[in-house]
Amino acid sequence: MRRDIFQAIADPTRRAILSLVALQAMTPNAVAEHFNSSRQAVSKHIRILCECQLLEQRQQGREIYYYFNPKKMKEVDKWLDQFRRLWESRYNQLDIVLRQIKKQSS
Amino acid sequence: MRRDIFQAIADPTRRAILSLVALQAMTPNAVAEHFNSSRQAVSKHIRILCECQLLEQRQQGREIYYYFNPKKMKEVDKWLDQFRRLWESRYNQLDIVLRQIKKQSS
DNA sequence: TATATTTGCAACCATACAGTTGCATTTAAA
């Protein structure tokens, strides 16, 4: 069972859950109300998000509130760093190639 | 068949391929030499990366060079925007809660 | 022209994944 942030955010439902909980901490039932799938399906997604620490929980009586953990999400941002200079520069490798192709065909 | 950037970068081999090709455009054979799995397995990964436009190809004789497309990767960065303010602020929701818990237990 | 190289596609396989239903546990409310 792979369980890392990249695998976690691959699923569109999980991404939606993250967006939701990032706005406000919520119980699983409250989260599930926003989706068409069953409570258990949502609960499974939440569990996966907890396992990779994108969510953290806090019990409050019989309710459990789930909180978004932005520090974990920052790891994705960190991974993107290696590509950042490429999309920030106006002239990246691909641009140069596409320009060459255009030149050749014209 | 889902085919989006998030699903594409979920696989560790595909992330490695992206890091590799981002440094220098390469043929599938050249990419495959960096991995233990078969050429076809790597080729399949490359195909998936092409389908979501993270890679683009250019035929050169019987060889095909694959190029990294940084603009597409930027979409992940864009998605992260909604969370950025949360990890940049020193006092996010989770921090506040954890602080409360500490206070209660001490 | 015959042969080797580079590549993509199809078929197949074991496993992972997302979903469902059912059940057990804990806590709050009647």
Added chain:
DNA sequence: TTTAAATGCAACTGTATGGTTGCAAATATA
């Protein structure tokens, strides 16, 4: 204390995924 609510866990199911091997097509080389 009985009942309802909130939640997690287990079992099952269909499909997606990542891997393999084999084969065909296109291009370069002998």
